[in-house]
């Protein structure tokens with residue numbers, strides 16, 4: 646890995662508001678199709694109290710290097726696109742304020758445990774295929790709406806059982822933080838397991854046995870070592886480590 650001489654906004658006459666503080670933004674650059682090593686390129690970027698890491702990357706794209714590969718969409722921690730490693734930890738770039746990192750250098754890298762497509766962009770193929778395998782939708786006997794179909798009422802207690810798990814935005818931070826994902830390329834992963842629990846815990850759903858059969862595997866739920874790092878990094882308050890323990894309760898006969 647090589648570091649290239651820093652570029653600063655002062656060196657180029659660009660239309661960016663004058664700001665009082667600046668940081669070094671160190672961006673990992675790598676195209677696996679044409680390069681064999683990752684490079685880090687440094688940029689000096691001004692920032693304000695509310696400037697996010699994504700804002701700073703977009704300043705680089707606009708003013709210094711249009712080629713920086715970064716995936717984003719909503720810019721409000723809803724779409725799950727902008728996950729990356731920020732100063733060594735998986736986080737959403739649009740939700741991470743520079744002022745809260747307490748560091749003069751901010752290093753951004755692609756998330757671990759995902760193949761790199763380019764620079765900060767990774768492939769979600771493995772995660773989405775595991776997610777799909779676990780049937781992430783309500784499985785119901787009366788899938789057809791007829792004139793006799795009635796509203797399915799749930800109590801607040803019924804909803805509480807799965808509500809936090811339904812907040813998943815599929816950002817992949819949990820899979821990136823998981824040590825088992827790093828060592829077992831067939832492990833189904835905390836994201837998919839948390840979503841399996843989300844539907845198993847929903848009393849409208851009748852797919853529990855199907856899903857339990859899929860996860861009851863040496864590369865499924867039993868492969869989790871309960872490191873708990875998945876739950877620590879989730880930006881939406883989902884607790885995949887707890888979901889995994891609750892699912893194990895069904896398989897071990899402690900829960901019905």
Ligand code: SF4
Nearest residue numbers: 813814816817819879
């Ligand atoms: S459980 Fe949390 S960290 Fe994992 S994909 Fe969903 S929102 Fe992201």
Ligand code: FES
Nearest residue numbers: 718720725727739
């Ligand atoms: S851009 Fe949508 S979550 Fe960050």
